[in-house]
Amino acid sequence: MKNILLSFFWFLGVGRTEFLPPVMPTPTIALTPTVHQVTFAEINQKYGPCATVNVLMYHHIQEEKLAKKLGRTGLNVSPEWFEKHLQYLKDKQYNVLRMDELADFINGKRALPKKAVVITLDDAYEDNYLSAYPILKKYNFPATLFTPTGLVDVMDYLTWSEINDMKNSGLIYFGNHTWSHHSALDKKEVLEKEIGLADTQLAEKGLNGAKVFAYPYGKPSNDAEAILAKSGYSMAFTTKQGNILCVKQRYTLPRIRVGNAPLSKYGL
Ligand SMILES: [Zn+2]
Incomplete structure (x- = not known):
């Protein structure tokens, strides 16, 4: 009886709207864009000389549990993962370069070895001293800390003594x-x-050897590039992802942002 009633309502059109066939969108022609993979040779011709250098970018190095509590997991690599990264670089015989060696390449003074890596840590957090520094010492790998000098000695940033x-x-x-x-x-x-102020403070403390800059928040600007060039800076790093570093892009160099994962995931 129930079924008969339902059929009857169906016939009347009650409750039928949801069964109407959907309006089909006008079909569009699927255009497959021909993505041209830019080769090293092409980049080299345009911006070179270039070299493949994996400039690793870190921020906080602290226990993941603490990073979670402080809401900064996005910028954190745990000490365990940091050590795994350095062990991987050692095992795979990467050449971990000092920043001035990279500057010498950019300034046309030297060639770079294959499998080149540069380690950078941004923002000068105190955990860099407490957690990253002992591991870097253990592996004898150099690193560069991009330091907002006005924040030194403030809260959980590094102190001048560290x-x-x-x-x-x-x-x-x-x-x-x-x-x-x-x-x-x-x-x-x-x-x-x-x-200028950061430049003066770094110079006063004998910390401004390679004259290198990293853009806070990652984005460069023409004004900043002009100031850096005028002030004798040899390089500036963005947060643009990549590992081809070219002389004509010395003020917009890419890096590789790494997290709690094997370096093989980032192309190393
Ligand atoms: Zn920063």
Whole structure:
């Protein structure tokens, strides 16, 4: 009886709307774009000389549990993973270069070995001293810390005394990351102050050897590039993903952002 009733309502059109065939969208012609993979040779011709260098980018190195509690897992690599990365570089016989060696290449003074790696840590957090530095020492691998000098001695940033200790090891180098971790997209006058003040502070403390810069938040600007060139900087790093470093792109160099995963995942 129930079925008969349902059929009857169906016949009347009650409750039928949801069974109407859907309106088909007008078919579009699927265009398959021909993606041209730019080769090293092409980039080299346009921006070269270029070299393949894996510039690894880290921020915090601390226990994942603590990073989670502090809401900073996106910028964290655990000490365990950091050590695994360094062990991998050792096992696979990568050449971990000092920043001044890379600067020499960019300045046309030397060629680079194959399987080249540069280790960078941004923002100068105190965990770099407490967790990363002992592991770097263990493997005897150099690294560069991009330091917003105005934040030194503040809360969980490095202290000048820790910076000095690392500098004296001869293993850790320091780079300009503006004075207050300032975006390069701001006005020229502001950038002049931000870059200039950090430059002066690093120089005063004998930390400005390679004269290298990293853009806070990753984005470069023409004004910042002009200031860096005028101030004698040899290189500036973005957060653009890549490992082909070219002389004519010295102020917009790419890096490889790594996380809690094997380096093989990042093309190494
Ligand atoms: Zn930063």
